[in-house]
Amino acid sequence: MTTIRTRFAPSPTGYLHVGGARTALFSWLYARHHGGAFVLRIEDTDLERSTEAAVNAILEGMTWLGLEYEEGPFYQTHRFDRYNEVIDELLASGHAYRCNCSKERLDGLRAAAEKSGGMRGYDGHCRDKFVSPDEPHVVRFRNPETGVVAFDDQVHGKVVVHNSELDDLIIRRTDGSPTYNLTVVVDDHDMGITHVIRGDDHKRNASRQINIFKALGWDVPRYAHVALIMGDDGTKLSKRHGAVSVMQYKEDGFLPEALLNYLVRLGWSHGDQEIFSVDELIRLFDIADVNKAASTFNTEKLLWLNQHYIKAGDPAHLAHLLSYHMGKLGIDPSQGPDLVEVVKAQQERARTLVEMAEISSFFYRDFDEFDADAAKKHLRPVAREPLERMRTALEVQTDWSPEALHQLVMDVSAELEVKMGKVAQPLRVAVVGRAASPGIDVTLSLVGQAACLRRIDRALDYISKRETNA
Template structure:
């Protein structure tokens, strides 16, 4: 049978990075083995499931480029099918109705806790005939003896004693099916061969295998992926930073960088760090995923993202950068070509958001100077170089406003004043950019343009005069 995997999120929130890693592993496994990758939305929690969450999941999958072959399927569309399977299990004596009150169940739990026994239903209603018209739940008749074994592709062979497993509820009093029943039915009906999911579902695998075998279905193979931890060793959550896939997009990360980072959370291939999606498909092996939890390292993600920004097509980065400039109320058409800005700045930013911030000077004047840069470079001694540069720049024709000509002017002024290049270029840089870091000064001047260069030199000279006068007072 062809390999078929599935990603089955619950639409009760955003697509978080843990879910995205699970989806990635399922996608890679299917693609590597020539199989199909299915998206299933497990929306049976009617109170918490929302259309906004469904859209967030679909948006996150689309942004990551994890294309599914079938779906999205919605469990709420299959309620009739679930009810038919539950009725079949009842008819075969594989499930039973239970009308135990909440009070009885609470007393049972209290006694078990007091006796330091693992709380579980005691099978009180097994074999009893409960009127179908009175309020009741339906429970699966879990085997009483023996063991159920999960041959996990990551964790290896894990055995569960059946006498520690509950007769779990598969239909609630209101008639709605429960998670473990719907998952079993969907995995069987969709011919899922391999289930890759978080290790918090390892116990559910034992219960689901028992239901599948009782129903006469072959269980899929399972791989339970360890959780992702924050830098403090606890489960990754909002307090550690962004966990939503879309939040990473909005912060200026590239999808290929996030995918590359996620695949390395618990899996490796030698010492390699950089993987294209095609390389991931070729090299990924679910059997070599680490059994231990992986810690999320934001510095490593930043490093990868900077690598991808630097090596991507500048035209694509310009297209992705544009909305980040828009958030700064900058219209990219009012300044230099955005591709030229990306070419000059790509190696200097970890995210698109940072790239937009450090490139804002190309499109508009700034409100203040970096304090350390101004203190060091915008001193009275910088007046003469800046005045000489302004005079030379003003005489330049617009057609000559090119890096080579600009560089020649700056070196000439430095030579005439008997100064090192840095003593001329750095005050000019701070005057033009507002800080001591930018691309090469000639490239910077070209991007800013002649009019803005002259205006900002005037502003810097006025600032120096004001600061100097204040000192003298």
């Protein structure tokens, strides 16, 4: 039985984008589902546009998403000798030829084709012409002139392309560098790739590549071309729709598992189920279930999923991810309450880790100013006595557990013969700076005794100034 081998083969000309990440995910899942191997290949033959920074961005994105590969990364720039060996083989067998047509001649062909509305292809002028290997030239693949290329696409079904629609594509440039369609064929063969899953903008390339495979006498892999991802306005997803870089989603506070779950649902489904663990995806995923139609990226749906994963997530795991975002705010989580306990207190209150970091900063440092609306409502002269009573009680409190602090708030409320909210809300605004926070007992416990007393003093001072200016 043949081992399933898939690959993800990005070009390092920019970041790992959402569309590429979904392709990688589908390829990874298909290999995992069948107990096969997933290969990472870096297609860096575009020497002008490929950068080391882009390679690192791709590797970083793959690592963050947890898409581990069994083999690679392989770099095409390390394999030029192998590509030239195959090109020489095609030349020797008559399946390729040298072409020295001038740029002016090719431009003329292109202009004539545009004028007549015909195919913009090369006319085969050099097919049977001797071109010296010592003069500047390209090498072209001799595409069959008759017949069809037919293959069963795992997403689209039967695909048939007439060879008359395909021209003799360049497989080696004048500078000696091989081109995409040649390198992909050689790599897929040498790496034993059995299934190629990629965007359907490559569907036409499949026909060209199949002809090269056949000319070399090699087995052709199975193809699956997945539809593009569209923005909510019906156009191809781009920067104007928001973040498209995978690592930008990390910066924006999304969990990798939430993004994976969302990406897999862009074109694939299993009944009405929305939430999938990675193990479930590996067990259930089949490329044959991928929809032919394009999918629409919906950020609100992603936010909903992210919130679910935050609410249901393991606090220790979330704390590990949250620490990065706390650091971006200039906060060292080791200098303050246990971040795992902070996560437990905030899990129900944030849609992203950025939000969680922002609403948790008060646990680690004093806030700059009170929220104006909260202070106006709760830090009034009538709040002076509850705050003073709580300060006195908290100053001598030795048991700083949430349970003991909750009892303290209840006791002060009873002494003043007011509802608990009349004590808890001014206290919350004094300690947090705003009217929303986790339970007052947990809030006090995590902020700590010294900071609580310091912030209550600040609130009392605020009330005094308010009385003076009244």
